[in-house]
Amino acid sequence: GAVVSQHPSRVICKSGTSVKIECRSLDFQATTMFWYRQFPKKSLMLMATSNEGSKATYEQGVEKDKFLINHASLTLSTLTVTSAHPEDSSFYICSASRGEAEAFFGQGTRLTVV
Amino acid sequence: LAKTTQPISMDSYEGQEVNITCSHNNIATNDYITWYQQFPSQGPRFIIQGYKTKVTNEVASLFIPADRKSSTLSLPRVSLSDTAVYYCLVADNFNKFYFGSGTKLNVKP
Numbered sequence: 001g002a003v004v005s006q007h008p009s010r011v012i013c014k015s016g017t018s019v020k021i022e023c024r025s026l027d028f029q030a031t032t033m034f035w036y037r038q039f040p041k042k043s044l045m046l047m048a049t050s051n052e053g054s055k056a057t058y059e060q061g062v063e064k065d066k067f068l069i070n071h072a073s074l075t076l077s078t079l080t081v082t083s084a085h086p087e088d089s090s091f092y093i094c095s096a097s098r099g100e101a102e103a104f105f106g107q108g109t110r111l112t113v114v
Numbered sequence: 115l116a117k118t119t120q121p122i123s124m125d126s127y128e129g130q131e132v133n134i135t136c137s138h139n140n141i142a143t144n145d146y147i148t149w150y151q152q153f154p155s156q157g158p159r160f161i162i163q164g165y166k167t168k169v170t171n172e173v174a175s176l177f178i179p180a181d182r183k184s185s186t187l188s189l190p191r192v193s194l195s196d197t198a199v200y201y202c203l204v205a206d207n208f209n210k211f212y213f214g215s216g217t218k219l220n221v222k223p
Contacts, residue, residue, distance in 0.1 A: 004157075006157075032208055032209070032210075034209070034210065034211070036213075043201070043213040043214060043215055043216055044158070044201075044211075044213040045213070046210070046211065046212055046213070049210060091155065093157045093158075095157075095158075095209065095211070097208055097209040099208070102148065102160055102163055102209070103148075103160075103205075103209035103211065104160075105150075105157035105158045105159070106157050107156060107157045108155065108156060108157045110155065
């Protein structure tokens with residue numbers, strides 16, 4: 001199966017700083033990538049849909065200026081959490097689609113804001 | 115926004131067959147049904163996918179009735195390592211998933 005890699009897998013940052021999370025499709029070109037966040041013992045919540053070369057589409061209630069998404073190529077999408085606060089601490093997961101019915105998920109990034 | 119409904123949790127014992135049913139009453143013509151498994155602090159892992167009737171692979175079977183308003187994931191002879199959360203999802207080829215609560219399967223020795 002296709003591989004999606006996220007980096008870093010864990011990050012700790014200070015309150016007020018920004019942190020960037022990368023999502024790469026290693027062996028295929030992803031027409032669309034998605035970003036999710038997951039709180040402990042909760043389900044995944046879709047944050048935004050990212051298409052290469054165009055602006056991301058954010059779900060209702062997700063602050064686009066807070067969570068900056070850049071989809072620079074067909075194999076890379078980045079999520080930047082700006083001016084992070086402790087309430088942004090969460091597990092962030094990306095998935096990539098190549099236009100088939102199966103989506104491929106990354107291993108997730110654990111963000112802790114202190 | 116979740117398109118699916120599943121039991122919140124299920125218990126089973128090692129060696130048993132486990133069937134998890136999912137309701138998706140408003141499934142669209144273009145939607146596929148996909149099941150994922152998630153362990154703590156990991157991304158979801160693909161289990162099986164189908165459109166209609168029955169699909170079987172090396173780890174599971176998926177039963178879909180003719181009206182496609184529900185589906186059943188069947189895990190044969192579960193082991194302790196199958197303890198995880200199982201998500202039933204419906205989406206078209208663009209894979210925009212809205213996750214429901216999932217089913218937490220607890221396999222006991």
